[in-house]
Amino acid sequence: MSKTILITGGAGFIGSHVVRLFVNQYPEYKIVNLDALTYAGNLENLKEIEGAPNYFFEKVDIQNAEELEFVFKKHAISDVIHLAAESHVDRSISDPLSFVKTNVFGTVNLLNVAKSAWAGELDQHLFYHVSTDEVYGSLHDGGFFVETTPYDPQSPYSASKAASDHFVRAYSNTYKMKTVVSNCSNNYGPNHFPEKLIPLCIHNIKNMKPLPVYGKGENVRDWLFVKDHARAIDTVFHKGKPGETYNIGGFNEWKNIDIVRLLCKKMDEKLGREPGISETLITFVQDRAGHDLRYAIDATKIQQELGWEPSLQFEEGIELTIDWYLANQEWLEHVTTGSYQEYYKNLYDNR
Ligand code: NAD
Ligand code: DAU
Numbered sequence: 001m002s003k004t005i006l007i008t009g010g011a012g013f014i015g016s017h018v019v020r021l022f023v024n025q026y027p028e029y030k031i032v033n034l035d036a037l038t039y040a041g042n043l044e045n046l047k048e049i050e051g052a053p054n055y056f057f058e059k060v061d062i063q064n065a066e067e068l069e070f071v072f073k074k075h076a077i078s079d080v081i082h083l084a085a086e087s088h089v090d091r092s093i094s095d096p097l098s099f100v101k102t103n104v105f106g107t108v109n110l111l112n113v114a115k116s117a118w119a120g121e122l123d124q125h126l127f128y129h130v131s132t133d134e135v136y137g138s139l140h141d142g143g144f145f146v147e148t149t150p151y152d153p154q155s156p157y158s159a160s161k162a163a164s165d166h167f168v169r170a171y172s173n174t175y176k177m178k179t180v181v182s183n184c185s186n187n188y189g190p191n192h193f194p195e196k197l198i199p200l201c202i203h204n205i206k207n208m209k210p211l212p213v214y215g216k217g218e219n220v221r222d223w224l225f226v227k228d229h230a231r232a233i234d235t236v237f238h239k240g241k242p243g244e245t246y247n248i249g250g251f252n253e254w255k256n257i258d259i260v261r262l263l264c265k266k267m268d269e270k271l272g273r274e275p276g277i278s279e280t281l282i283t284f285v286q287d288r289a290g291h292d293l294r295y296a297i298d299a300t301k302i303q304q305e306l307g308w309e310p311s312l313q314f315e316e317g318i319e320l321t322i323d324w325y326l327a328n329q330e331w332l333e334h335v336t337t338g339s340y341q342e343y344y345k346n347l348y349d350n351r
Contacts, residue, residue, distance in 0.1 A: 015083040
C-alpha cells in the first residue's frame with residue numbers, strides 16, 4: 001500500500017540510515033525528510049538518494065507549527081517516523097533548554113499538527129516515536145532494561161526524551177492516536193557525528209590527538225550497528241502493535257576503556273603503525289557530571305514478537321565503521337571545521 005512518510009531528523013546519524021533504507025526498499029512510498037539542519041544535520045549523508053523520485057526534503061524546525069502544517073498539507077503525510085532531537089548528553093549538561101525546546105516542545109508540536117491533519121481518521125495513520133534506553137536510568141546491580149522498567153532519567157537529555165515519550169503515550173491514551181515507541185541502545189557506524197565516543201576516538205587516533213576517557217572508563221554501554229537499528233525501525237513501523245513499546249539493543253556490552261583500546265589496536269593495524277602507539281594517546285579526564293554507569297537492553301520482545309535481531313557482530317561492525325571513516329576523510333573534515341573546533345575546546349580544554 002502506498003504511503004507518504006514524514007521522517008524527521010533524516011539528515012542526522014540514524015535518520016539518514018532510516019531515510020536511505022526506506023527510499024531504496026520502498027519505491028512505492030514517498031519519503032519526506034524534514035530536518036532543521038542543526039550542527040548535527042548533514043545532507044551529505046544522503047548523497048546517494050537525493051535524486052531518487054520518491055525522496056523529498058523540507059528544511060523545517062519542529063518547533064515551528066505553521067511550517068509543519070504546511071508540510072503535512074503539501075505532501076499529504078500519512079505517517080510519521082520521528083527522530084529529530086538534540087541527541088548529545090554533554091551538550092544537554094551545558095544547555096538543557098535547547099533539549100526542552102526541540103525534544104519536548106518540538107515533539108508536542110509535531111503531535112498536535114499530526115492530530116489536526118489526521119482528525120477523524122486517527123486510527124488510519126501511525127505516529128512512530130524513536131527514543132532511547134537512557135530514559136530507564138542507570139543499571140548498577142546487573143539486570144537489563146525491559147519495556148516495563150520504570151522511567152528514571154538522569155541527564156537533561158534523557159529527561160527530555162522521557163518527557164517526549166510520555167507525551168506520545170498520552171496522545172495515544174487521550175486522543176486515540178495510533179502510536180508506537182521504540183527505545184534503543186547506543187548506535188555506532190558510518191555518518192556518526194564525531195562528538196560521540198567512537199567517531200571522536202577514530203578521528204583523534206587518525207590525527208594522533210589525545211583520547212579523552214571520562215573517569216576511569218568503567219562505564220558500560222550496549223552497542224548496536226546503526227543499519228541494524230534502521231532495520232529494526234522498519235520492522236516496528238510495519239509490524240509493531242499500536243500502543244506498544246519495543247526495546248532495541250545489540251546484546252553487546254562494552255566498557256568504554258575496552259572500546260577505546262580496541263579502536264587503538266585496529267587503527268594501528270590499518271594505519272601501519274607500530275602496535276601500541278595509539279594507546280599512548282589515552283587520557284583519563286574529569287568524569288561527565290551524573291555519568292550513568294551502565295545501560296543494557298533486553299531485546300527479547302522485538303526478537304520474539306516481530307522477528308528482528310541484530311545481523312552484525314561488533315568486531316565486524318567496528319571494522320566497517322573504521323574503514324568508512326578512513327575512506328570518507330572529506331566528510332570528517334567538513335563536519336569538524338568551524339563550530340566543531342569551538343565546541344571541542346569548550347568541552348575538553350579544562351577537563
Ligand atoms: P543526531 O544528533 O545525529 O541527529 C539529529 C537530527 O535532528 C539532525 O539531523 C538535526 O539537524 C535534526 N534536528 C535537531 N533539532 C531539530 C529541530 N528542532 N527540528 C528539526 N530537526 C532537528 O541524532 P541521532 O544520534 O541520529 O539520533 C536520532 C534519534 O534517535 C534521536 O531521537 C535520539 O534520541 C534517538 N536515539 C539515538 C541513539 C544513538 O545512539 N545515537 C540511540 C537511541 C536513540
Ligand atoms: O544509549 C543511547 C544513547 O547513546 C543515545 O540516546 C544518545 O543520543 C547517544 O549520544 C548515546 O549516549 P552516550 O552518552 O552513551 O554516548 P557518548 O558517545 O556520548 O558516550 C559513550 C560513553 O563514552 C559514555 O559513557 C561517555 C563516554 N565518553 C564520551 C565522550 C564523548 C568518554 O569517555 N569520552 C568522550 O569524549
